[in-house]
Amino acid sequence: MGLHHVGHVIGDMEGAARFYRRLGFTVAPAAYPVLPGVEQPFGAANAHIYLGDGFVELVAVLDGVPGEARPIPLRVPDDKLPGLVAAVRAASAAIAGFLERFQGLHIVIAATSDLDAVAARLSAGGVGHGGVHAIQRPVETAAGTAMEPARYLEISGPPPEGRIGFAENGPDSAALAVEHANGASALVECVLCVSDQEVGAARRRYEGWAGVRIVAASALPGLLPGERPPALPAFVAYAVSVRDLAATERFLRGNGVPIVTTGSGEIFVPAEAALGAAIVFRQG
Structure with missing residues (x-):
């Protein structure tokens, strides 16, 4: 699960x-x-x-x-x-x-x-x-x-x-479950950032856990551009699915929320603006 x-x-x-x-x-x-x-x-x-x-x-x-x-x-x-x-x-x-x-x-x-x-x-x-x-x-x-x-x-x-x-x-x-103005419908993932040397140990620790993504510190900017972990290891982000990603983006921009677009087309609110945890919005 x-x-x-x-x-x-x-x-x-x-x-x-x-x-x-x-x-x-x-x-x-x-x-x-x-x-x-x-x-x-x-x-x-x-x-x-x-x-x-x-x-x-x-x-x-x-x-x-x-x-x-x-x-x-x-x-x-x-x-x-x-x-x-x-x-x-x-x-x-x-x-x-x-x-x-x-x-x-x-x-x-x-x-x-x-x-x-x-x-x-x-x-x-x-x-x-x-x-x-x-x-x-x-x-x-x-x-x-x-x-x-x-x-x-x-x-x-x-x-x-x-x-x-x-x-x-x-x-x-x-x-x-309730309605959300941003169209969010499910909690789908969290991101754990670890030092490059600890990736293997972290994957063994979370073996069998669905919804936990392990990422090396050197790879974090490629996943979430501009993000840096506040410490190592650390949970640095979580992702929610939305009904209509374009509508969610319009809603966030309309409220003056800073967002970043990833190479895969997801959007996220940077941790610096989101009280220390990046929030990723993903098309459901």
Whole structure:
């Protein structure tokens, strides 16, 4: 399967949401998790941009109670609560570290239809992970707020490029797709840039992952003209498919968004203008 979601770590949630709306994305209201028995807000605030079965997540570390973000109660069995609290705290600390490294793309979660099988395969292969977490989270749909089951696991000791893991889509995930003014319809790919010497190791690490493109630092300008990685290794871009690329280009130019055309005819918003992560628009 492909990507479940990518996470764009930013310092200013409200500013990032405004920018993404300028790009023509429909951005869900920002929210932060609230867990049973945990009184103070903790973890990270996020906002989702739903694209078919996948989504882009805007992520900002909580600093006190967020001004306009909504509290989102997460339902979890009592025996699973301590583990989930620990996982959320660890993820928040990791996100803070990611932002110190650079603002941009730091989270890539692959989609799977059988998370338990993935967990067993990882354990058998000696790959550490935090176990499968099952929660219920409220999501906004055309019919109103609904509770969607969510199950995920994260790889322990994440690689230096960021936080990676696997997640299952809920049975009604397709209902979360919304219309976007730029015509975006699906999350299709992310780009991991590594040093030329590390290409082989990175390909082995992501073997079997659909939607992750590995590119050597020397080859990045050929793929995305003018782009330079903020660090090595780093997730440097993600791609979305659109219904009509020419219409998307007109929309972006009309909103004063800087875009670059690649030799293959794709267009992208440079990372320098897009809060640290290049955003590629591809004909669907």
